Amino acid sequence: MKLRREESAGELEMKLEKEAFRHPAVKKKLEDKEKQLEEMRKTLRESEEMLKDKDSTLEERNKELKDTESRLEKTTKQLNENIKHLQEKDTQLDDMTQQVREKERLLEDTAEVEKSKRQLEALGKDLQDKNSQNTERPQIQVPYSQSGGDRAWIILQTRDEEKKRELKRELKRESDRRKGIERELKRLREEKENERKEMEERYRQEIEDMRGNYEGEARVEAERNLMKMVLPELQRNIMISQTKMQREFSRQLEEKNRQMNEKDIEMKENDRQIKEKDRQMKE
Incomplete structure (x- = not known):
């Protein structure tokens, strides 16, 4: 059936061409219609090329989107690693804070020792005052004019001085260590804050890039869907228009043929x- 329709259409076109040569006005109109059809075919080809370009652009955008998703996965992995590193830093900070608290407790104990020393010094002074009030006794095998209590006091005082100097050195060391720990804590806090800001900035930039890519993809996809909806309609309209023009040509040619047949009949009647x-005149 389709083959017969194509053959009929071919015969109709041949007939139209033959009749067009016989009728210049019809030929001109046919040429105009052919030009219109050619323009419509050209528009259709351009639309198809545009759709191919859109498909190619969409494929490139899809590839870029996959690359962006891959980069985002890597960034997320790096972010998780950084978070883990920050958690380790927090653990270190907690340990250092615990050490600082222990040092503070040690300083408090040192203050208690200083207080005990002051009390001991006060007791020694009272003992010395009491000894000075007693009667002097002869000193035997004693290098200094001091009683046994005084010698004990001197020995105790010497030991206290040594302990005091040792405690001062210990306090200085602890103070230096505490200052070092505070500096380290400050450095770690600043490092942690900088890493957090950098990660937030990278994450924000990745989100902005993804948003831009998704918007571009959505726009291209919308245009592609629009072209898919428009092209079939355009093709259908072209086919309908072509069919209408062929029918109109056929109708006009049939009308011309009918008029010519009538003229032929009329001329034959006139000749008759x-x-x-x-x-009659000859008769």
């Missing part, structure tokens, strides 16, 4: 009448 009159 002329011949009849000639015959």
Whole structure:
């Protein structure tokens, strides 16, 4: 059936071309219609090329989107690693804070020792005052004019001085260590804050890039869907228009043929009448 329709269409086109040569006005109109059809075909080809370009652009955008998703996965992995590192830093900070608290407790104990020393010094002074009030006794095998209590006091005082100097050195060391720990804590806090800001900035930039890519993809996809909806309609309209023009050409040619047949019949009738009159005149 389709083959017969194509053959009929081919025969109709041949007939249209033959009749067009016989009728210049119809030929011109046919040429105009052919130009319109050619323009419509050109528009259709351009639309198809545009759709191919859109498909190619969409494929490139999809590839870029996959690359962006891959980068985002890597960034997320790096972010998780950084978070883990920050958690380790927090653990270190907690340990250092615990050490600082222990040092503070040690300093408090040192203050208690200083207080005990002051109390001991006060007791020693009272003992010395009491000894000075007693009667002097002869000193035997004693290098200094001091009683046994005084010698004990001197020995105790010497030991206290040594302990005091040792405690001062210990306090200085602890103070230096505490200052070092505070500096380290400050450095770690600043490092942690900088890493957090950098991660937030990278994450924000990744989100902005993804948003831009998704918007571009959505726009291209919308245009592609629009072209998919428009092209079939355009093709259908072109086919309908072509069919209508062919039918109109056929109708006009049939009308011309009918008029020509009528003219031929009329001319034949006139010829017959002329011949009849000639015959009558001869008779």
